[in-house]
Amino acid sequence: MCVGCWWITDTGLPHDPYVPASPGMMSGPDYCNLYGINVFEMYGTGTDYIKALYDMGIIGPGTSVSTDPVPMDKFESVQWAEALIRAIATREGIGDILAEGTARFAASLGRFDEDVETGVLNKANSNLCYEWHWTTPDHSWVYALALDTRDDNDHVFMNNRDVAISSGLSAEQYVEILAKKLKPFDGDPFAFDNSHTYDTGIYSKHKAKQTAWLRYYRRFFKDSMGFCDWRWPQFLAVNAPDLEGPSPELEATMINSVTGNNYSFEEYMQIGRRIWNLNRCIVALQGKHRSNDVLSPYMYTPAGAEENASIFSSLPQSVPVYKDGKWSFTTMTDSYLDKDGFNTAMSHYYELEGWDTENAWPTRETLEELDLSDMADTLESAGKLGNSK
Known part of the structure; x- marks a missing residue:
């Protein structure tokens, strides 16, 4: 679209x-x-x-x-x-x-x-993905990059954030709007906190919700339905009195109008979740493991931040940050990741997704919930079924 x-x-x-x-x-x-x-x-x-x-x-x-x-x-x-x-x-x-x-x-x-x-090869990690593209300071991108098999290319929060800043929304207003719309993980503004903290920021359980949401939305609405990455979701709209855009309800309405379905946005997101977990099963069979969900060493150094900042110096790089009880749009072009923090954040994500934290493979319970019991059997036969708690 x-x-x-x-x-x-x-x-x-x-x-x-x-x-x-x-x-x-x-x-x-x-x-x-x-x-x-x-x-x-x-x-x-x-x-x-x-x-x-x-x-x-x-x-x-x-x-x-x-x-x-x-x-x-x-x-x-x-x-x-x-x-x-x-x-x-x-x-x-x-x-x-x-x-x-x-x-x-x-x-x-x-x-x-x-x-x-x-840094001679400073844009490829052992996951065979490429890290030059908006991984910092827009941290919604960096976890998707580690988890997926290529650059995620998701401009969701970057584009909506730039609309917010240019329209005069405060950071608090911005994250509150997003929190209402991040179904099925709605109600948590800290999902959008880019502070380098473990309680509310990029290494927290809150950030895992944003990561999961991106995976489901990408797999269904963009990869399966062909929605434009640059336009969708439209969380904000400059021509709306309150600046709130028509997403996420509009996407479901459009698909239902064409197909005759009567599914809610949340039901379509569940399809995206199912596709994402099926993808993970396939790449697990091909050898993907938690040890592959990593970044290049330079991403944990100032050089990583400098690389990103120099490439995108012409574009806004202020992100919502929660500090001392207040939200603000903060320029973080010098931000780079802490390796221990990154590993903690990945564990939070695996737990939210229903994958075991040791191998990052889906568990039988997760796959059966998604009507993928046949894939659970296949993974088990290959010795790659996630360990249940």
């Missing part, structure tokens, strides 16, 4: 519209589409890392890793872009290992651990 915004549809490009692009970077996405290559994998992480290794003399002429048939001496040209994408699609030359993804490419060179530690 695209609303025809200018962000991508006007230019056809997935890059920051505030930064001029080279001819190769402009044509690259078209080649990715033609050959069926993930643009996000290549433009941001893949190309930067390949160029860094080439400049360091790790790959290319005079090394054991040839970059043929990609003309690295013509980096960012149209010729380079086409050759790179075609090589990956056909597994020709260096494209054979690049086709496995940037993180596996680094691992094949024996450089993954070193390069994520030093």
Whole structure:
């Protein structure tokens, strides 16, 4: 359900519209589409890392890793872009290992651990996701990134927050509106607290509710129903007297009008929860474990905050923070994560989701509640069913 915004549809490009692009970077996405290559994998992480290794003399002429048939001496040209994408699609030359993804490419060179530690490969974690995209200070994104299999790309709270700030809403008014609308986890404004605390902030049980809500909404309304990430949910509306938007009820109304269903928003969210847990079962069978729900080392250092702040310096980065009994919109471009706090927050999430905290696998009770008893049997046969308390 695209609303025809200018962000991508006007230019056809997935890059920051505030930064001029080279001819190769402009044509690259078209080649990715033609050959069926993930643009996000290549433009941001893949190309930067390949160029860094080439400049360091790790790959290319005079090394054991040839970059043929990609003309690295013509980096960012149209010729380079086409050759790179075609090589990956056909597994020709260096494209054979690049086709496995940037993180596996680094691992094949024996450089993954070193390069994520030093920041040479500063946008990929061992979960094979990419961390440059709005993970801090918008912490709703960072937990989704660790849990999922790719960049979550959820602008939900970023876009609504910017509407709130530009419309003159206070932070307290903003979180109170969101708390009313975060069904089925409504009534908890601390789900939106971005303070680095364990009681109400990003390491608390409250934040787990926001994380879970995003997973369910994403899996049903966006991934299954095709709702635009940039427009939905519309928690705020600048043309409404009280600034309250039509979400979440409008989404259910639209779907019911088309399908003839009579489901509530909460019932659709339950479908999203079921899809999300089915996804987790599938990736658990493929080897996903709590040890994979992690971030790169640089995310726990000031370098992680600096990276994010520099990339998105042109956009607002103030987030709601609760401190000393008061809410405020606070600029947190220097924020980075505490590793112990992150692990605590993940445990809170697993408990809320009904997964065991040791392995991060769904339990039989959770799956049976979701009418997924067949998946519980499959996980049990594979030795990957979550341990019940």
